[in-house]
Amino acid sequence: MNLLLCGHGYLGRAVSRDFLAAGWRVNAVSQSGGSSAEPGLTELAADLSSRESIERLAASVPRPDFVVHCASSGRGGPDAYQGVYRDGCRHLLGAFTGVPLLFTSSSSVYAQVDGSVVTEESPAVPERETGRILREAESRVLDAGGFVFRLSGIYGPGRSVILRKFLAGEATIEEDGRRHLNQIHRDDAARAILRAAGGGLAPGIWNVSDSTPLPQIECYRALSSTFGRELPRSVPRDLNRKRGWTDKRVSNAKLVASGWSPAYPSFLDAAESVAASL
Numbered sequence: 001m002n003l004l005l006c007g008h009g010y011l012g013r014a015v016s017r018d019f020l021a022a023g024w025r026v027n028a029v030s031q032s033g034g035s036s037a038e039p040g041l042t043e044l045a046a047d048l049s050s051r052e053s054i055e056r057l058a059a060s061v062p063r064p065d066f067v068v069h070c071a072s073s074g075r076g077g078p079d080a081y082q083g084v085y086r087d088g089c090r091h092l093l094g095a096f097t098g099v100p101l102l103f104t105s106s107s108s109v110y111a112q113v114d115g116s117v118v119t120e121e122s123p124a125v126p127e128r129e130t131g132r133i134l135r136e137a138e139s140r141v142l143d144a145g146g147f148v149f150r151l152s153g154i155y156g157p158g159r160s161v162i163l164r165k166f167l168a169g170e171a172t173i174e175e176d177g178r179r180h181l182n183q184i185h186r187d188d189a190a191r192a193i194l195r196a197a198g199g200g201l202a203p204g205i206w207n208v209s210d211s212t213p214l215p216q217i218e219c220y221r222a223l224s225s226t227f228g229r230e231l232p233r234s235v236p237r238d239l240n241r242k243r244g245w246t247d248k249r250v251s252n253a254k255l256v257a258s259g260w261s262p263a264y265p266s267f268l269d270a271a272e273s274v275a276a277s278l
Helices: 010-021 051-060 078-095 129-143 161-167 186-197 216-227 253-257 267-277
Strands: 002-006 025-030 041-045 066-069 101-106 116-118 147-151 153-155 172-174 183-185 204-208 233-235 248-250
Touching: 002 010, 010 025, 010 186, 051 078, 066 078, 066 186, 078 101, 078 129, 101 129, 101 186, 129 147, 129 204, 147 186, 153 161, 153 186, 153 267, 161 216, 161 267, 172 216, 183 186, 183 267, 186 204, 204 253, 216 267
Parallel strands: 002 025, 002 066, 025 041, 066 101, 101 147, 116 248, 147 204, 153 183, 172 233
Antiparallel strands: none
16 A cells, blocks of 8 residues: 655654554655655655646656645745645645545634534634635545544644743743643544544544643643643733634544544643653
8 A cells, every 4th residue: 555645744754654554655745855764665855836746746656545635834824825735735636636635734724712612513714814725725625535634733752832832931821721722642643644544534524633622721730730830921812823813622522433542632641751852
């Protein structure tokens, strides 16, 4: 079985690791490529925003059995989102007709602000232009019979914005701290992607989040107790967040019902081990 993996960064490397362990051959694509000597893994350079680049890629690799788009916009704005996400999905669908495509979107497309539980059936009407571009990319993939994974904030070994700021004394609590934090451990997300490729999930929308959305105040109280640090100070809500200010609880019930379960049901389950890796 051959995987075409578009995006070989933080999440992508965990995905390639899991697919290789499952016996797949992996062609991993990034802007710069690479020269991996790992058996079964070939690193290639291509530009998702360029139709010509993706067509050259399609002519140079064996026809994949599954395609994963988990590339990053590099923290860019609307132009980067259009090139990497909307155009990238369009180019992959055009070059690999008939091959299932899984696109890793974001739970930020849910714009709810009332703390409500959101499922795959909930309205996803983002206010920011970047969120609207994600929705356009999602629609292209869904129309082609693919998978849309709406991932919550990714953390794991060597990476956690929340923990890094907390341990550096830079964290803040918005207002009374009632806004919920929705997260997913990198390795749990990678296992869900492998499950989809193996036929364990039907095409469509899937929320990929842990089982414990945490109010900010609850999260920081627990971290303060665990690490013996002071509770962060309170500040007004940040209405200029790149993907908009929201407050919702992302439900993973559909994914859990499929047979997947997170190794880290709560961010707090992994906090100490992740902190040691930062």
